[in-house]
Amino acid sequence: MTDTWWVKQGQLDSHQKKIFALSIKNDYLVKGPPGSGKTNLLLLRGKQLIGSNIPDIVVVVHTRTLQEFIRSGAPNYGIPASKIVTFRKLATDLLYRVGASVTLPSNFDTSRDVLVDALQAQIAAGRIQQEFSCVLVDEAQDFLPAEIEVLRALGGRFFGVADSRQKIYKGQDSIKQLENAVKTVELPFHYRNGHNICIVADGLAKFPTTEPTLLATSKYPEAKLPSTVDPLPFSTLDEQCDELLTRLDTQVKAYPGEFIGIACPRGEDLAIVVDRLRNSPFAGQLVVQTSDEGYEAFDPQRSICVCKLHSAKGLEFRAFHILAAEGLKKFPMQRELTFMGVTRAKTSLCIYHSGDLPSYLEGALSKLNPNTPVIGIEELLDADEEDEF
């Protein structure tokens, strides 16, 4: 039984209940580790506002895949899917409406700057004003400070959720700016990641030393649902896919009704994996989310999601497979990207690779076996052969 979306009082801990009790008349930023329930609380806030006769709200996310994922859970909260949009969609629609459409460059970072500049200009000119009673922002750490500024101008109230450790895009960190402007509330515990996954994630995170680890703050039911992390080296991506298909066969039986995720850091690797999956018995169960092929609604009947690792942000899966993981080394902020990727898995994480893994990931994976004895000369060197004497 999936536990991704929760809507009952008994499913909230005391910290989460306190956030739900915050006044709807103030601005807030909620911070917490992956799996601490931030997105659920965001949607509950939206439900509360709509139920309180404040229907003109918008939930803003950074990626299209996350938009589709949250839309799949929105009916549980009575929030219309149309109220969940990406920043890009929201911005281009607003600019179009005031007759100030812009042509966006293909470069992702540049296009963000162009879009936010255009919006700020229209707001300064008074052509775009407060559009919503409240703007709710998921994964707020991924928005640029200027984007957050625009979003705050568009809403009478602001409610954001964030985790600085999961920031995977370049650009200034907007969290400090937000913390100075609005009241910040922290969620100490998380429920998503099994203990072995926490150990690897803790090995990846660049925490200040005073921060508690994910393992220390985990409320995951490890005894009931033991977690696993499997590094899986293979000679080729094709062999990785063979192993993936074998594991999927067991996992769809072991976790009925639960989402299983498959991701690659690089688009070219993902294309090969998608091709193999489409020619497999799991073809009918795939939801492929890529910018090349488009995005589709999440569907409980199709429980295997395939996307680029960046697009997995904000999602969670009972079992998560990262293929061609050596591709991580090609990206800026790769350590954060890896942390984000690892923490998508609730119970089972498989990391496949055909080249060397980044050293920080190798180091993090080694934490799974902390008591491995130092090997001696017998294991290091072959025994001397008699004929040498």
Place this chain on the structure above:
Amino acid sequence: MWALPADRQTFLDILGRQSLPHLKGILDPGRSHLLESSAELLLLWASEPVSSPPGLPNGEQLPDAIMVRPHQMREFIAWITTVAGGYRPFTAFVRIIDPECAEHALESKAPNLGKLEDAVAALIIAEALTLSGAQRSVSGLSLLPCESTYSYSFARALALSYVHGGKDPIAAPFGLARKLTRQPPRRLGDELLSTPLKVLSGLAAGSTVTERSSGVTPFIWETCRELQSEREVKRSWRLLTDTGLVPQQLLGELRGPREHRVKAFERILQSPSGLDPLTASFLAGLLADQIGPGSFEHIDLLLPYLNQYPTALLWYGLCAGLHPDSEVQQIGNCLGRRLLRDLLTADPILSRPKYDIAVSELEVHLDREEPLEFRTASQNYIAVELLPGVPAYMKWPMTTEPVLAPSKGMSTSGRQGELPLQSSFVEQGGGSSSAERQEAISDLTRAVERIKLILKGPPDNSDAIDKGVDNKRRKKH
């Protein structure tokens, strides 16, 4: 409770709303000594029937139940369905019960399943899924197919405290109702269902049912008890591995990651175990449960093996429901919770029946050449009351295929040995005394004589029927 010892005439007067003089004799029996009354009938009310104030027409004073001796039951029902045609089926309005049920009414307790609520709900859902053919999914299952199962009727009997000493009180009436309504053969026969139900009733009774008397193996008993009390299989596992037919390390695999548990499950089920069929089916259900203990979400894993292990799904449901933290009530959009709501709904014996007809009356209506017609709440289903408060839902109307008459040994409640109501009934003399038969024949003779007299004699009043007869006679002359 209020009671009135009565004969049939008194009852007919009450039925005709001429109750005032008779109701003066009504008593509050307090305890059960009144049940020993020698009167032919004992009319029972939950609360004191009050006569209408003077000047107003008498209201309906029908009792909530009528107690009849078992040997008179069938004949009484045949009589009441004849004289009370305005109340058809009669048992849709008034319960007709035997003294045992009447005692039950005196000790009326709220329906209760104790710690077995989840196990009961899961067993019902599992039976419905087993019977549902190719499209087996909890999400596609509605309430009615679940409430049409044998397990549902049994569970209701269990909740209402009809199950004692490991005996199944609904076996006979359920079979009779199915036969009378010409239901198709059941995919899960009584012999397959009986063992899980024995375990259920044994667990409900605590330690009063022993393994020896139940015929259930110690491994199954102990495992179910451990699941219920300790949430996991521990000591009982040795009862299985000591046979050498199942490896000891399998239990370790079932404690590992779920993927490992699935692999272990498939490996065991795909290889012949040498276990007896009952233990093998139980093991299949237990192993499926151990993949996600108490979750009841691995039904699909068992489906390929149902031909090999036809009761595996039942055992899976039972095992999943025995976990103290079972999630059974929430599955299928709270299907389990809805079932329990209905199972635990209060339905005192001394209250108006809520179903279409009692099985004892169904027998009278249908076990004849021209079955009597009667109304049901649904056009597709009939709700037959097997015991007071215990329904069985069956497809309706019945098919046109011929149905065999109930065998002599088949009774309506397991406590009464009724015989078919046709010529053999009188010939075999199993249902009424010769004095009663003689009295009935005299009544009929008197009635025939009176009709002859009316037809022959001059009109003594001016009612329409006699006028009509007179006119005809005049024309004839």
